[in-house]
């Protein structure tokens with residue numbers, strides 16, 4: 001087991017959060033170094049081949065890409081967050097591979113410049129959410145609350161950042177998108193209530209996220225204005 005873990009982070013990056021969630025789920029102590037992605041320091045560009053966060057520096061050796069970081073952590077520290085059954089493990093990995101398709105379905109709602117684009121995003125999202133609803137029904141051996149059932153898994157760590165951001169927006173947007181997806185809604189609620197997830201972001205996360213929406217001129221930011 002390594003001695004030091006340092007997570008190179010930005011304030012609202014969901015991929016950084018995924019790494020932080022896995023660290024927390026395993027009870028690994030880690031330091032966080034925040035960088036400004038608009039003004040990346042030279043030392044960061046030297047250790048991050050694509051200039052992206054997260055980087056996890058493990059005893060001075062940098063690891064990059066959130067999926068590789070999560071898999072590394074799962075190999076070196078207990079409790080294992082992958083199921084022990086190889087078939088279940090492969091299916092879980094397939095669902096984490098789905099994130100790059102899944103996340104734009106949700107961010108396609110709140111990262112839009114106009115109300116019309118936001119509504120288009122809302123119209124398109126159910127097809128993607130329905131796939132997860134079906135997967136949850138099939139992958140669970142019981143009532144949850146997590147993707148595989150009672151144990152928190154790598155799939156939960158990967159999806160939680162995106163479910164947290166959507167839940168934050170939905171509190172104000174009130175679109176009702178998830179009303180037809182009770183298992184997905186319950187999964188999202190469970191993750192958003194978990195200390196592992198809520199503690200994986202800075203305490204000012206909500207304000208930072210909304211400020212970011214405003215800075216980028218996204219329509220939903222106007223709904224948060226008093």
Ligand SMILES: N[C@@H](CCC(=O)N[C@@H](CS)C(=O)NCC(=O)O)C(=O)O
Nearest residue numbers: 013014015037052053054065066067
């Ligand atoms: N595939 C990467 C994505 C990481 C990513 O997109 N990070 C963003 C912040 S959320 C970033 O560092 N962007 C800076 C840039 O592209 O210049 C991973 O999973 O780690």
